[in-house]
Amino acid sequence: MEVISVNHLRKMFANKTIHRDVSFKVKEGECLGLLGGSGAGKSVILRSLIGLEKPDGGEIRIDGVDISKLSEPQLYEIRKKVAYAFQNGALFDSLTVFENVAYALKEHTTLSDKDIRLKVHDLLKDFNLDGCENLFPNELSGGMQKRVGLARAIILGPRAILYDEPTAGLDPANTITIQNLILHLKESGTTSILVTHDMDTALRVCDRICFLDKGEIEDLGSVEEIKKDRTRLMSLFVRG
Amino acid sequence: MNTRTARFLNFVGGNAILSRDITRQLFTRPFYFDLLSSQLLTIGVRSLPLIFVVAISVGMVMALQFGIGLEKFGGKLYIPKLVSVSITRELGPIFASLMFAARVGAGITAEVASMVVSQQVDALRALGTSPVKKIIIPRVLACLIALPILTVIGNAIGLMGGLFVGVLDLNLNSGFYLQKIEASVTLADFFSGVGKTVFFSLFISIPACYYGLHVQRGTRGVGIATTEAVVTASILIFIGDYFLTKFFWIFESWK
Numbered sequence: 001m002e003v004i005s006v007n008h009l010r011k012m013f014a015n016k017t018i019h020r021d022v023s024f025k026v027k028e029g030e031c032l033g034l035l036g037g038s039g040a041g042k043s044v045i046l047r048s049l050i051g052l053e054k055p056d057g058g059e060i061r062i063d064g065v066d067i068s069k070l071s072e073p074q075l076y077e078i079r080k081k082v083a084y085a086f087q088n089g090a091l092f093d094s095l096t097v098f099e100n101v102a103y104a105l106k107e108h109t110t111l112s113d114k115d116i117r118l119k120v121h122d123l124l125k126d127f128n129l130d131g132c133e134n135l136f137p138n139e140l141s142g143g144m145q146k147r148v149g150l151a152r153a154i155i156l157g158p159r160a161i162l163y164d165e166p167t168a169g170l171d172p173a174n175t176i177t178i179q180n181l182i183l184h185l186k187e188s189g190t191t192s193i194l195v196t197h198d199m200d201t202a203l204r205v206c207d208r209i210c211f212l213d214k215g216e217i218e219d220l221g222s223v224e225e226i227k228k229d230r231t232r233l234m235s236l237f238v239r240g
Numbered sequence: 241m242n243t244r245t246a247r248f249l250n251f252v253g254g255n256a257i258l259s260r261d262i263t264r265q266l267f268t269r270p271f272y273f274d275l276l277s278s279q280l281l282t283i284g285v286r287s288l289p290l291i292f293v294v295a296i297s298v299g300m301v302m303a304l305q306f307g308i309g310l311e312k313f314g315g316k317l318y319i320p321k322l323v324s325v326s327i328t329r330e331l332g333p334i335f336a337s338l339m340f341a342a343r344v345g346a347g348i349t350a351e352v353a354s355m356v357v358s359q360q361v362d363a364l365r366a367l368g369t370s371p372v373k374k375i376i377i378p379r380v381l382a383c384l385i386a387l388p389i390l391t392v393i394g395n396a397i398g399l400m401g402g403l404f405v406g407v408l409d410l411n412l413n414s415g416f417y418l419q420k421i422e423a424s425v426t427l428a429d430f431f432s433g434v435g436k437t438v439f440f441s442l443f444i445s446i447p448a449c450y451y452g453l454h455v456q457r458g459t460r461g462v463g464i465a466t467t468e469a470v471v472t473a474s475i476l477i478f479i480g481d482y483f484l485t486k487f488f489w490i491f492e493s494w495k
């Protein structure tokens with residue numbers, strides 16, 4: 001069954017067409033890699049999937065529900081199921097790392113303060129961020145902010161996660177950590193879309209890869225097939 | 241349709257939608273009282289020094305001006321009445337509101353706009369919470385509560401400023417001055433002055449939030465939005481003042 005299914009999505013900003021006709025599906029438990037040149041509109045696709053952008057045409061279904069017809073309060077329910085890890089972290093700069101990561105737990109669960117503290121602590125450890133609880137976002141490096149943003153997005157244990165370049169700007173060790181984390185979440189059944197420029201990450205964690213170019217999407221097939229012919233993947237970027 | 245008309249219509253429509261969202265979400269759960277109280281601190285309490293300085297200067301200068309003008313005609317005894325009534329009815333509320341627009345309105349726009357630009361507003365939405373509840377309502381409510389209170393305090397300080405000058409520079413008897421204040425300032429004067437600031441606080445806070453939320457991407461946009469918010473609030477205060485004064489005037493004479 002498809003968790004995410006996009007049909008003939010159209011999106012414009014002012015007079016600029018970003019998406020002409022975008023269609024793709026993501027099955028339950030699958031990780032779809034979304035590649036494409038800078039400015040191709042990858043982030044806009046992810047933002048549209050949780051209703052941060054309104055499409056100009058087509059439909060976006062999450063678990064069968066067409067979210068382009070939902071009101072903002074109805075979208076809150078979708079957003080608890082589908083997490084979006086922002087490309088730049090988008091941390092709340094008036095809150096500490098702890099408060100950022102604990103945000104969704106405080107808002108949407110009835111957990112006690114102690115349980116929240118334990119949960120946040122464990123998660124930060126997974127992201128190599130222990131000891132950062134009381135720092136503010138402006139005291140963190142770019143890569144640390146990104147990891148905090150990722151932790152904040154996934155803390156509720158969402159059904160699907162949209163990763164926007166989660167490994168960009170990270171050192172090799174942290175890149176591996178994040179890859180392992182995504183793989184771990186995938187094994188536990190989470191559906192995901194991974195936007196990235198990093199081929200190694202895409203080939204390691206994704207099941208299938210799509211390429212976004214000139215407002216349309218091309219399905220490149222399964223990772224196994226692509227691995228046999230890596231030059232084809234490279235040639236797409238050169239052509240674009 | 242030219243761009244200026246389009247922008248004006250966008251402004252009116254955008255503020256109407258924002259006001260509707262605020263009213264709708266004001267009475268639904270969850271309520272964030274902690275956010276309101278922290279805004280009351282930054283918006284209200286931290287404005288006190290500014291209000292103090294402005295109010296005392298206005299009171300003192302008013303007394304001096306009337307003093308110079310009226311002494312020639314032997315009208316010095318009318319100074320307490322003139323100064324006190326003009327401060328409570330008009331100058332206290334107007335100066336408090338304009339200073340509030342400059343300090344608080346500008347602050348709100350700059351803060352909200354930076355949150356938009358750095359995608360924090362999107363992050364609030366992405367995490368299943370309402371930016372209107374989280375950032376707009378606490379600020380609008382804090383303004384609504386703080387400005388009338390600041391005006392009352394400012395009025396009192398302004399009257400004291402007048403009293404100082406009256407006693408020290410114009411050689412009026414302080415007991416006489418106080419008694420004149422009491423006799424000439426009516427409850428109607430007081431409420432028509434403070435009552436206006438309830439409306440002014442909305443003229444300041446709602447457009448400030450509107451300009452912040454609709455900032456053009458980029459750091460330059462934040463500066464432009466802030467300027468627009470302060471100018472708009474000041475204009476709305478002056479236009480609104482005329483109509484509100486007229487309204488209270490009709491209301492008082494009708495009673």
Ligand SMILES: Nc1ncnc2c1ncn2[C@@H]1O[C@H](COP(=O)(O)OP(=O)(O)OP(=O)(O)O)[C@@H](O)[C@H]1O
Pocket residue numbers: 013014018036037038039040041042043044045087
């Ligand atoms: N709010 C907006 N208003 C106007 N144009 C926008 C807006 N957001 C995005 N765009 C435009 O949409 C296009 C796609 O942007 P998007 O951020 O999706 O690119 P991307 O594929 O994620 O690129 P990158 O890999 O650099 O992150 C860009 O040309 C951008 O200028």
Ligand SMILES: [Mg+2]
Pocket residue numbers: 042043044087164
């Ligand atoms: Mg992007």
